Amino acid sequence: MRHTRQPGMPYPRLPLPDGEEDLRAFQRWLEAAIPMVEALGITHMSQANGALTWQLALTPNLNDKGTGFGGALTAQTTLQGWCWVTLWLRQQGRAQDVVVAEADQRFLAPVTRDYRLICTPSHPEGPVQLADKLNERGKGSIELTHQLYCGDALCLEAHGRYAVLPNA
Template identity: 35%
Template sequence: MSQLSLFQKRIHDEIPLSRALGIQLHSWDGHSLLLSAPLEPNSNHQGTGFGGSVYSVAVTAAWGLTELALWDLGLRGNVVVQSGNIDYLEPVTSDFYVICRLPGEEIPERFRKSLARHGKGRLDLTAEVFCGEPTTMPEGDPVAVFQGRFVVQDVKSRITF
């Protein structure tokens, strides 16, 4: 089973809401995480994406990126969202996907040093929400943009998912 498949199972097992939202992981390249969710279980009374669902999928993308980045460093820790904000720019009118990228396409040196020295660190992330078929190279503008700070504590050497 691939790292992404194992992580997909972990997300659904440890975050039951992710299963109800229909979150599916598509790719992790060490720099960006791509995941998607269907509109139908995440719709509101107007037939567009419910704000809470869109927010939850975006938070899951950023949390997941943090977890996978730790994995790639050979580490594990307690990852939690410290703060988060989302701007809804357009209605979510179809199945949607989220891309979350590491700042500057790499794990920030300051974050690495903090993990090594203190066993904890903070990572500020942006996750962009798009409508349509999941792709790492979207053609249009995002319909929503999440910005959040994630805190990692109790960092230790990795064990398997």
């Protein structure tokens, strides 16, 4: 369901899942909630073992040299981290807002073909610590790591800290 977006008007939340998350439905909601998402070339999302993995098409993210545009890749890592935290919260039965607090990236090699982007907690204890903070204070943050691969080659590594805001 598409809504006309207006600045300053929040997009309606996706209802919390009753059981396992439908990542296709989540992606459709995401494309409607954040208009630029549809242009980012996400072809598939999956979750396993605490990781959120995206398959992405290079073509919509080309730069003038015919390789991946750094700004698009940076936007993808930031969005993926936001999605990781949002999906994690949804699994916990929580509907809270998430924002990026800090982000950085290192470009290691040109992105020359379709690629995959993997997001995981930077520290194994991160999700447990976030859950504890949310239960104690209603807010918290988590550090995530993103790795972008073309085949077996690591082309980009990014880190971000994502904050979960208290309910209004």
